[in-house]
Amino acid sequence: MKQCFGYIRVSTPKQGEGVSLQEQMDDIRVFASRHNLEVIDWFEEQQTAAKSGRPVFNRMLKQLQRGQASGLIMHKIDRSARNLRDWSIVTELPDQGIDVYVATESLDFTTRGGRLTADMLAVIAADYIRNLRDETKKGIRGRLKQGLYPGRAPLGYLNNGKGLPKTPCPEKAPLILEAYKLYDTRQYSLRSLLQAMTDRGLRNLNGHPLSLHGLETILKNPFYAGIIEVKRTGETFQGIHDPIVPMALWQRLQDLKAGRCGPKRTRHNHLFRGLFRCGLCARPMSPERQKGSVYYRCQEPSCQTKTVREDVLEDAICRALASYELTPESASKLARRWNTEQAKLTDANRKTSLELRIATTEQHLSRAADLLIANTLDEAVYLEKKREANLLLAALREELQKLPDPADIAADHAEVIELMKSLMRLYQMLNPDEKRVFIENTLSNRTIVGKQPCFEPSPWVRHVKNGSYVSFGDPSRHTDRTFRPPEAIKRLFEQYSEDLEKD
Numbered sequence: 001m002k003q004c005f006g007y008i009r010v011s012t013p014k015q016g017e018g019v020s021l022q023e024q025m026d027d028i029r030v031f032a033s034r035h036n037l038e039v040i041d042w043f044e045e046q047q048t049a050a051k052s053g054r055p056v057f058n059r060m061l062k063q064l065q066r067g068q069a070s071g072l073i074m075h076k077i078d079r080s081a082r083n084l085r086d087w088s089i090v091t092e093l094p095d096q097g098i099d100v101y102v103a104t105e106s107l108d109f110t111t112r113g114g115r116l117t118a119d120m121l122a123v124i125a126a127d128y129i130r131n132l133r134d135e136t137k138k139g140i141r142g143r144l145k146q147g148l149y150p151g152r153a154p155l156g157y158l159n160n161g162k163g164l165p166k167t168p169c170p171e172k173a174p175l176i177l178e179a180y181k182l183y184d185t186r187q188y189s190l191r192s193l194l195q196a197m198t199d200r201g202l203r204n205l206n207g208h209p210l211s212l213h214g215l216e217t218i219l220k221n222p223f224y225a226g227i228i229e230v231k232r233t234g235e236t237f238q239g240i241h242d243p244i245v246p247m248a249l250w251q252r253l254q255d256l257k258a259g260r261c262g263p264k265r266t267r268h269n270h271l272f273r274g275l276f277r278c279g280l281c282a283r284p285m286s287p288e289r290q291k292g293s294v295y296y297r298c299q300e301p302s303c304q305t306k307t308v309r310e311d312v313l314e315d316a317i318c319r320a321l322a323s324y325e326l327t328p329e330s331a332s333k334l335a336r337r338w339n340t341e342q343a344k345l346t347d348a349n350r351k352t353s354l355e356l357r358i359a360t361t362e363q364h365l366s367r368a369a370d371l372l373i374a375n376t377l378d379e380a381v382y383l384e385k386k387r388e389a390n391l392l393l394a395a396l397r398e399e400l401q402k403l404p405d406p407a408d409i410a411a412d413h414a415e416v417i418e419l420m421k422s423l424m425r426l427y428q429m430l431n432p433d434e435k436r437v438f439i440e441n442t443l444s445n446r447t448i449v450g451k452q453p454c455f456e457p458s459p460w461v462r463h464v465k466n467g468s469y470v471s472f473g474d475p476s477r478h479t480d481r482t483f484r485p486p487e488a489i490k491r492l493f494e495q496y497s498e499d500l501e502k503d
């Protein structure tokens with residue numbers, strides 16, 4: 001009988017208590033007995049399948065790849081691999097000699113047609129998830145348009161459930177208003193205001209004194225003046241909740257904080273301020289507004305470099321980013337190469353020797369069982385041998401487990417490669433502040449020569465482009481061989497990765 005793992009999952013912990021989990025197990029058991037398969041271990045996942053990186057799924061893959069079972073029985077595709085990344089791993093298992101069965105769908109993974117059907121089912125599952133996300137977003141937008149804030153109430157307001165506006169908290173709302181009024185007196189710096197408000201008893205949601213950042217967030221959140229702002233997109237909606245702070249006061253504070261009396265603000269907000277230098281005289285390219293457009297100018301009057309318009313500069317940036325992107329072909333080639341390279345880096349010898357010992361022990365065990373069946377081995381002796389072998393096997397497997405996990409490393413590779421496939425698209429999704437961070441971390445030697453923007457890919461981008469090994473993860477053992485994208489880039493990528501997947 002072929003030994004298989006059974007994989008079952010439920011979307012929420014609640015469902016896990018009910019029938020559904022049991023039903024899935026029963027279906028798999030029936031399927032197994034019909035196909036002469038034996039389920040030697042069960043893997044139960046209780047998270048949503050929409051995102052990859054599920055611990056049980058990963059653990060199961062690892063054990064499969066280590067040969068601890070020769071097959072996998074899943075209950076249903078849309079329950080097991082909604083995420084295409086996971087699914088693509090599953091569909092590759094047959095190539096590694098691991099048979100994949102789906103208990104409720106008749107799919108033959110050994111034929112091309114069967115695998116095509118399976119792939120199509122997976123694509124449909126992925127589409128279903130995307131649709132679900134859109135619907136959720138629509139729901140959120142709908143509420144925003146009604147003037148309802150779908151998130152957690154900001155400090156000073158109380159939550160009243162989904163369909164109802166937030167209401168001012170009788171204790172905290174007066175303190176918020178007081179903070180605004182005190183700052184408006186111009187007698188306080190942020191720090192001294194923080195002290196004053198802490199003395200007056202203002203605490204955050206956890207009951208701790210506010211941080212400086214927390215106080216700043218309160219002073220700039222237009223929610224207190226009745227406006228809902230969606231930070232990520234910069235969109236605003238008129239809320240139907242009662243304001244705590246009069247709009248005029250809120251507005252005055254924003255001006256105060258920006259340290260301005262008149263409308264001088266644009267000076268601080270130009271997209272590429274401080275990011276480019278003149279390529280001829282090395283002076284900074286300073287932004288200025290002329291006839292409704294922003295230009296960046298070299299401040300040296302005699303210099304050949306004059307001005308370049310902001311949108312021209314941004315076009316050049318987009319083109320450059322697009323040219324650094326990996327094509328789908330080079331991406332998959334690179335993924336394969338990195339994985340082979342990583343396999344070499346990890347303790348290949350140790351892994352092989354452990355696997356060999358496991359295989360030998362298993363062979364001994366099965367030979368002993370044969371002898372038992374053939375009545376040439378005493379049952380007591382057999383049981384003793386079996387106990388010893390199982391203890392040894394457990395120890396060996398545990399040691400094998402502790403070796404670096406190829407699945408984690410592969411996921412990390414996939415992430416960097418995904419990022420490199422969509423540099424420009426990611427850039428275009430960002431807000432101005434994020435764009436600045438992105439440029440600082442992907443382009444270096446940024447200059448303007450004459451009218452020509454010039455820059456180079458940052459070292460890590462160049463590395464990937466050249467096919468060198470790059471990793472997000474902790475490459476503690478091989479730091480010299482790796483080159484990591486900056487944390488800021490990783491954060492931006494993760495923040496927008498769902499949107500990237502959608503297109």
Ligand SMILES: [Zn+2]
Pocket residue numbers: 278279280281282283298299300303304305
């Ligand atoms: Zn110049």
